[in-house]
Amino acid sequence: MTATVPTTIPTSDVDPFAHEVLEDPLPMHAALREAGPVVHLSRHDVYAMARYAEVHAALTDWQGFQSAAGVGLSNFRYEEPWRPPSLLLEADPPRHDAPRRVLQKVLGPRALRRLHEHWRADAEALVDEVLAAGTEFDAVPVLTEVFPLRVFPDAVGIPDDGRENLLPYGDHAFNAFGPANDLVAKGAPRVAELSGWVAAQCRREVLAPGGFGAEIWAASDRGEITPEQAPLVVRSLLTAGVDTTVHALSAILHAFATHPAQWDRLRAEPSLARVAFDEAVRWESPVQTFFRTATTDVRVGDVVVPEGRKILMFLGAANRDPRRWADPDAFDLSRDPSGHVGFGMGIHQCVGQHVARLEAEALLTALARRVRAIAPAGTPVRHHNNTLRAWESLPVRLTPA
Amino acid sequence: MTASVSAPALASAPASADVATLRVVDKQVRADGVVTLDLASPSGGRLRDWTPGAHVDLVLPGGLTRQYSLCGDRFDPATYRVGVLLEPGSRGGSAYVHRELAVGDLVGVGGPRNNFPLVPSERYLFVAGGIGITPLLPMVRQAEALGADWRLLYGGRERRSMAFLDELAAFGDRVLVRPQDETGLLDLAGFLGRPRPGVRVYSCGPAPLLAAMERACADWPPYTLRTERFVAVDGGAPARTAPFEVELARTGTTVVVDPGSTVLDALGRVGVEVLSSCRRGVCGTCETTVLAGRPDHRDALLDDDERAANDCMYVCVSRSRDERLVLDL
Incomplete structure (x- = not known):
């Protein structure tokens, strides 16, 4: 295969999915950005983009860079997916149109207005509970996992039993976008059990009336999607809606714990909560990578990516590209983070981004009201995942206001 | 075949004026009384994606707004095609398109929006x-x-x-x-x-x-x-080609939006940063509550009822029909 790669393409033998890289991918991001607009990664024989301009252009160009061959390393043209492909993430137009339209309406900013007050109250209740129990704790199990797991499954309308399966299922799904390494092997024993549980939650009869899940089924009653598509659209919510938000909330708590002046700024101006969340998503990029597949020989700069080949897009590297962002490594609420690719861009841009922003805004607003300072209370520990940048443990000390 | 990825030179540059004003790049007679217009961005860049059944709003001189279905190739990211019938007795819309609008002219475009989507079926x-x-x-x-x-x-x-x-x-x-x-x-x-x-x-x-x-x-x-159904008559006020004022209720500031600028950029100039993402009226990130005035909706998100409510707008592309808009900012 390497014979087909012109010698003008910079090549790197880095493994983006090795543990030492997952622990701290920033040096690799910098090296790949410097190497050129497109780099060949010899270890996995794929092309890669790490600069903002090329990542942004590839994300929006669904005609040239398809998703239906899988958005992980595995090429569905030749390899069997580990589960039936997503109707959203792993689909191209025209098949992508109807599921996307339905889910976008169900999760649209206007549909979320009715959740706004509920989630604010839920966040205040959680922060009160947590502060009553103590001011020094590990924020991951106490805050950033708890809040999404408290509000999001209710909004979807799934039963209480088994919600603890959501995080390991999501963790495996995001590992499965990478190579078949130890992280994938770690999840393998529970795949059948977790997949079965998730599939059972997507059935119409278990979904509570009025929730996102019931609304998806109602759209199938109106013929907007087929009854066969409805459970897979619900599955997308359950796969992509929890881990991502948990890690984004961890990212922002870590950012504030390590940037106390920014926390003071948020407290002085609580309306910055949304900007702060998007700045944290830019800065940390909880979803680090997605792949596309070239639908034709696609020219990027001086390089032609051959038809059928995989391209790895480093969203995290693009979000810290100094060609796009001034002082990119700074977490700074005075920056306008608009245009970051942490939620992707184009027709596949995160359909749940408004849900995530609402959750984050609710939690940050509640914390800003009751907490004067957030400080690290120990060494944080990374959680390794082939796609996600995450924290396993985030010891913090809060000073009540 | 080799396709080119044209990376945006500077991603922070406003893209919205570009997607809301298009150039007529071709005009062809397709039948007695029917012409097609091909529309493209003056910069030649990608247009907003669309699906079969979608329409665009063309903003014609005098602020007249007319809806035309897209009938071109959705796989062509750079061109929209609309077919326009010369309506008998037309004074503005289709008569202007047939008799006046020429290749090279610029035309305001809202949407695309789709109230008529093709649902899955065998x-x-x-x-x-x-x-x-x-x-x-x-x-x-x-x-x-x-x-x-x-x-x-x-x-x-x-x-x-x-x-x-x-x-x-x-x-x-x-x-x-x-x-x-x-x-x-x-x-x-x-x-x-x-x-x-x-x-x-x-x-x-x-x-x-x-x-x-x-x-x-x-x-x-x-x-x-x-x-x-064809909606021939637009009930609202005509779209403005003149500058308008945006009053920020919470901040107490008023900013003037010129025809060449977006509301989002005008807000940025007075230090009011509204979070945005796509800058094309498709993602919904910059949703802003409207307290008074009627927005000129150019987004691809709101349906007709939501537009008529006049209670929110996407400031990256949408403008004003009235001299003054009041936003909850």
């Missing part, structure tokens, strides 16, 4: 009357590409008034062309056959045709028939 029946063929044209191409079982019944006054016959000829006997002066009124009952499940029926055309379709499909399962 079997489709399409019924077009006259210029109602325009939204159905991308649908039949898509049904064909997906391998669905489909038929199109296409009626018109006379053959030479019916656009796109050459293009439709490629589909062979899936397409029934029925000019009224040759074959009389459309035989809808014969074309539709017995009511049965598993079929989606799409129809676009003049009001009498749609009324006849409603009657013909009365005994079919619910949600079988999907129609689109």
